[in-house]
Structure formats: C-alpha cells, structure tokens
Amino acid sequence: MVDKDDAKDLIDRARRWLAEDPDPDTRAELAALLGAEDLDALRDRFAGLLRFGTAGLRGELGAGPSRMNRAVVIRAAAGLAAFLREHGKGDGLVVVGYDARHKSADFARDTAAVLTGAGLRAAVLPRPLPTPVLAFAIGHLGAVAGVEVTASHNPPRDNGYKVYLGFGYPEPGEGAGSQIVAPADAEIAAGIEAVDALAEVPRAEDGWTVLGDDVLEAYVERAVSVLAPGSPRTARVVHTALHGVGTETVTAAFARAGFPAPVPVAEQAAPDPDFPTVAFPNPEEPGAMDLAFATARAHEGADLIVANDPDADRCAVAVPDTSADAGWRMLTGDEVGALLATHLLRRGERGVFAESIVSSTLLGTLARAAGVPHAETLTGFKWISRVPGLRYGYEEALGYCVDPEGVRDKDGITAALLVTEFASVLKEEGRTLSDALDDLAREHGLHATAQLSARVADLSLIPAAMDRLRQSPPVRLAGLTVTSADDLSLPKDGLPPTDGLRYTLGTPSPEGAGSSPEGVRGRVVVRPSGTEPKLKCYLEIVLPAGLPVPEARERATALLAELKRDVGAAAGV
Secondary structure, eight states, X not given: OOOHHHHHHHHHHHHHHHHHOOOHHHHHHHHHHXXXXXXXXXXXXXXXXXXXXXXXXXXXXXXXXXXXSHHHHHHHHHHHHHHHHHTTOTTOEEEXXXXXXXXXXXXXXXXXXXXXXXXXXXXXXXXXXXXXXXXXXXXXXXXXXXXXXXXXXXXXXXXXXXEEESSXXXXXXXTTTEEOOTTHHHHHHHHHHTOOSGXXXXXXXXXXXXXXXXXXXXXXXXXXXXXXXXXXXXXXXXXEOTTSSHHHHHHHHHHHHXXXXXXXOGGGSSOOTTOTTOSSXXXXXXXXXXXXXXXXXXXXXXXXXXXXXTTSOOEEEEXXXXXXXXXEEEOOHXXXXXXXXXXXXXXXXXXXXXXXXXXXXXXXXXXXXXXXXXXXXXXXXXXXXXXXXXXXXXXXXXXXXXXXXXXXXXXXXXXXXXXHHHXXXXXXXXXXXHHHHHHHHHHHOEEEEEEEEEEOSSTTHHXXXXXXXXXXXXXXXXTEEEEEEEETTSOBTTBOOOSOEEEEEEOOOTXXXXXXXXXXXXXXXXXXXXXXXXXXXXXXEEEXXXXXXXXXXXXXXHHHHHHHHHHHHHHTO
8 A cells, every 4th residue: 555645745746846847748748647646657757866877868758857858858958067167168069969759859959058058058960960970070069068869779768868078088188079987977967966946947048059061061071081092882782770860861971972872771761750660770679670671682783781770870781691581681790890890900090999898809809910909898989989099999789980080989870881881892802791701700710799688677687687697607608618707897907897797618628728629719798788678698609710611600600599598597587
C-alpha cells in the first residue's frame, strides 16, 4: 500500500513541476497523470534527476526531472553557461546544432535563449544537420563550446544533449573541440543543480545568430580534403541515412569529391523522427539494413553499401557476398577500422593510430608493422580525441576519426568518403574490400570479433552481473585458458579507472608464452553501456597467420559462438 505522506509529497512535486513547465505537450501529459492519480507513472518520472555525465544527457522524452524535456534542457543550458563563466568564457561563442528527432529544434532554441540570456553569444546551425558539422563548426568559428541535440541511434522515444568544449580542459590545449570529460561533467552538473526555480533562468527572446549554409559549405570542403589528390573515384555506393540527417551532406560531399552519386535507399533517405522502417535506427541492429540490401540488389554494379546512423557520426559498410542470404555482408566495425587504417598507412600517413580498449587488437599489429605509434583509450571518442599526435582513431561501434584536425570526433561522412576511396583504388586493381580483408588475415592473422549485448529492463541486473564476474571470475572460456584478468576499475596501463573487466585468453605453453601451441588467442572485455540499459561484452578470437582464410573464418566463427555462450553463462545474462 502506498504511504499517504509519500503520495502527497510526490503529487506536490509534480504540481510544482507542472506550474513552471514551459512546454504545452509535457504540461498536458503531466496534468493527465495528476488527474488520473497515476502514482506509478508519476513516481517513474520523479524518481530522480536525469543525470548529466560525460555523454551529456540522454533519455526518454516526457514530463518530469527524469525525462528529456524543455525544463530539463533549460537547466542544462544554465549549468553550461555557469561553467563557461567560471572558466572565464562568459562572453564566448557557443554553437548549437540539432538533429531531426522529436523536440530537437525546441531544445536547440531553448539552449540559444538561455546562453544569450547569460551573456554568451549563441549561433544555431541553419537546420537539422549531422553531428560532425557541429563538431567542425566549433573550431571553424572559434567557439568556446558546442551543443548538439541528438540521441544518435537510440530509439525514437529518446533525445539527448551532447556538450563539446572549444578550449582544452582539464589540461590546457588537451582535447580542444572534443566532447567533455571529467571534471567538466561534474562542474556542469553542479551548475544544473544550483538552478532553483526555472523562472530564475534568464531567457532571451532573440539575439542569437542562425547560421547560413556557409558553415555547411566549409564542412563539405574540409571533408573532401581527406581524399588523396588524383585518387580514383569510381566505386559505386548505395547509401542509407536510416531516416536521419545524413542524406543531404553525404550527397553534397560525394558530388564535391567526384564520386558517382550515391544511390539512396528511398524509404530511409528523408529525416523522420519516428524511424518507421526499423525497430532501432542503428545499422548494427538486426533488420536495420534490409532495405539497403534490397536497394543494392536492385542496382547492379554497386560496389559497397554505406549506412549512417541518424546523426551521421557513425558509418557502417556492407560488401557483396554471394554466400550471404541477402547477397551482401555487413562488415564489423573492427573490419572497417582495419580497412581505413590500412588505406591511410598505404598512403604513407603518419602520427598516432588510436583505438578504444574494446576494439580489435589488429590495429596495434598494423601500427607496429608500419612503424607508427599506437594508443589505447577508454571507450568513447571523448578519450580517443585526446590522444596527443592523433592521426587516426576508431572504435568498434562504427565510429571513425579520419581527420582529427578538422573534426576531433567520430565522423560518418569523412569515413564514408575514405572507405569509398579505398574501394575505388582496389577496384582499379581488380580487387575488392573483401580481398583486402583476406590479405590482412593472411599477413597478420585472422582477428575475428563479435559482441554479446544484453539489454535489460531492470538496471540492477547490470551491476549484479559485474559483481558476479568479479567474485567468480572465469578460468576458461571457449576452451581457452584465462591467462590474465584485469579489473579496469583499478588503474591499469595508464588508463583512468572505469567499470570494466578484461580477460586475456590462450593456453600457456611450457615457456609461459601466453598463447596456445597453435597460436590461437582471444580477449574479452565486459562493461556496462554508457548510453543504453545494456551489459556489453566484446569478444575477440585471433588465429595465426598462414592459415587458409576460409578455414580460419569458419573456425573463428565457431570459437566466437562458444565464447559468447561461455561469457553469457559466466555473467548470468
């Protein structure tokens, strides 16, 4: 039975929120719940504050402090303004971008109004555009910060709020133009919590700038510069934006580069916040690429499929494969990461090649073979972007930074250009991206990766799984001995502490070499997702160089299936 005092307190809090809510849609939602005395729904919306962290804000749209709504966004903008004033940037320029999700334009306008009211200069991108355009605009316009309103590839009911800084912090010069990291997130969160009544937040009626197409033009010009002068531009691409904002910018960039015009997946080319043709607007999700495969089958001569997620900061690639049911095969993020690295190294590019700790170990092998520096970071481009001397960075979740001087973040458009250039170079040689992957397997060993991703309704199941693994760590997985187990919540390899576990797999030889006599080895990383209610397990099997590639792929597939089963059992998911 619900305690009467608790119910009264909940209803009082909801009424206070209703009284200052600026959005008629969420006011109507909350008024209906109050009228129906739906205490469960109210408790869900008022269980706590939507937490501001290093991913900014991301959550389900709706009324109340635990949802994404205009009241929450106004407080977030006020917290950002207070942070910038505290760091001597109170008169600086902040660029605001937004995608085409529900409420994104409203959240961008509220952000500009709050920033202007706080004495900062705000400039809003001219319409819904890819996140990389916002990341580029920060440096291009000399802004002190940037805000992108997006929930990336989350479900249609979600939205989010991502913050970038145009100056180095916490270290001067470090990560300028990158997403925030600690302690900036905690400082902005403190500014948010300091807001009492919403009426206390000054909001200008006007006074901010709406940028013109010149910033998009400058981005496209910079994007095309990732290509080598005079390189082949013959590969034919089928492109899907998955109902997001990528079509216009991708089309413009491919035209400027001189590639054949991408063939659009017509049903998914225009922005649509309801994402009607997919269960989840993420190229990695089952079924998301079905329409792209169908379009490619209908257009004979297509060399590759390129897919962007809804805010176009990620890039997925598929290649023809007669053995696949669809006639096409999705490459993994690690395979695309290795192809882009190979192409850049073939071009003679130098600098640090970096990846997240959950990405394939193949990048380190390629870097060592080429004599270039290699670095590993925690998961997320907020860390990859801070690697000194970065030339190329990637993470397995389809994120690639191929032009860190232009966009110090993942960029699905420049990645699409670069992988299409590599496909064109190979096409001139009578070869394909699949042939290039086979070459890597023969020379450096087959590095096969997969993921076990457990989505939960009860968030308590995630820490329970992590505790279970810490208390009863596995000693053998997929027939391979766990030769080392790292708790990443403790300092390790110079990495900041994070909630994660890493297992290295092999069968120690008598000399203790840490790999099986056959040279088979593996790795598992387990961590909670930072943006979704998921436990993520990243799996890798490495077979030695010299094996016939078809045989190696078949064996790796079987080992990954065993590894997925054993890791799931060990974690209890």
